[in-house]
Amino acid sequence: MGATVKTNDLRKIYNTPPPLAAPGSAIFARGKGPKKPKMEVKALDGVSLEVGAGEIFGLLGPNGAGKSTTVGILTTRVKPTSGDAWIGPHNVWREQVETKRLIGVVQQRPNLDFSLSAREILLFHAAYFGIGSAERTRRAAELLERFQLTERAEEIVRGYSGGMMQRLAIARAMMHDPDVLFLDEPSTGLDPQTRLLLWEIIREYNAAGKTILLTTHNMEEADALCQRIAIVDHGKVIAIGTPAELKHSVPGGYLVRVKFSAPVDGLADRLRELPGVNEVKVAGSSVDVYADSGGALVGAIAASASNAGVELSDVHISEPSLENLFLHHTGRSLRQ
């Protein structure tokens, strides 16, 4: 059975470069000895989450939002500056060995044992977890087959492609049949076909009652896989709920992003009065209109614009999506 995952007001401040930080989230100080400039990166700023047993839970956010740090703390590799984390009944930091028995972890980077072949990696991994010889041989064969790695199973993994390494890392995490599976950006670097295979495997594993916590910056993935999602930015949870709930929390659902030839005073107020418009956000000559409909509104917006003496220079309509949600809460696109 799966176990619950819980964090309570987690904070993490790095004063050395975080090892798993995504590019751009930290300044990597390169200096000599004591001259090294002191750095402080606030990676987590009070993250409280509760993931139920048997749930597929997603942490969605841009690079450097604090997703990997959250996973790092939950998997004993990062010490929280303050706050607590639990896997099932175990406090992660105080009961590390018990915690490690319950979890399987797939890192953002392929941290495979590069001195071994794929099959050996799985066999030794199971041996570390005390699984008997016959059982681990059977499981390794099964997982290699499932992840389509049997053909090259006896090869040292140094020669593997990125996608194969990623598949093997996931197989390894499942080798000791953990109650909670952590997947940090699992589909990065996978081709679309392998991504679908991965999704299928994740759903299958979840159907056996296991808890899955994955991080992603891919909305499609979060939407397709997760039963609940927490949107994270700058080390804080900014929204949490099922994908449907989250999407509906955006006023109107539809986002019409329009650009005018010049900034106009008072145009926002006029747009706000249009039927079906819930919210208008102005940034210079660009205006985000959240509304109940998309295309139907464009004519009215164009009319308002020409009344104000400007022209529409660009229109983009997006349907209710997590992307819009993220944009709504942070003013930034996930892809930025």
Next chain:
Amino acid sequence: MNWKTFAAMLRRDAHVARRNFIPLLLQTMLQPILFVFIFGQVMIRSGFMPQNYRAMLLPGIMAISMLMTGVQAVSMPLIAEFQFTREIEDRLLAPMKIEWLAVEKVFAGVIQALISGFIVVIAAWLVMGANVGVKFQRPLEFALVVFLVALLSAAGGLTLGCSVGQTQIGLLFSLVLAPMIMFGCAYYPWSALKSFPVVQMAVLINPLVYASEGLRGTLAPQVPHMPTLVVIGVLAVVDAALIVVGLNRFFRKAVS
């Protein structure tokens, strides 16, 4: 303590070492054997070195080989595994306290240093011929010194491996290990430095001095050497200090 996990990790290290046996063997053996051939045969037969230099040289060569093997066996994989991809996490996530992973690495390093010392002694003996002048009279003291030297090399490897990055490996060899070997009293006894009193005092910070002198005292007592009890005492203290510092650094590197 989870012995199953610990044993599985030792099996893993043995498996990798077996696979790399030939290159590993050459890496350990070639240099000492060439050295023994030049100084233990060529120089002696041509009369540039006295006969009894052989008995002086053998313990020193053994000390260097053990030290280099242990340091490399522990530090090189550590440096690689702590790099960008954090390969080390493959084992950090195993259900065992992470300090024990460092202990396992030291343990494996001790075994490799012992094997290397043994092989080098046999090989050097073969190269130099039967009349080396080694007297194997104090097996217990010898065993204790050998163990402490092996532990020194492995614990030193742990400390170095957790203090040095991949880009500094070249510096590690040229700035740390090379002077250590030259000033390690491996090719000459410590007493030979008496005409250089400052150097003689300065080299006392070099643990290889005690390794060479200790092996010399227990293998070739006829050659001038430090009192074995002093050597054992110093090696025990240095070993303990390196283990404490190494574990500390390992912990700091393993958890961010």
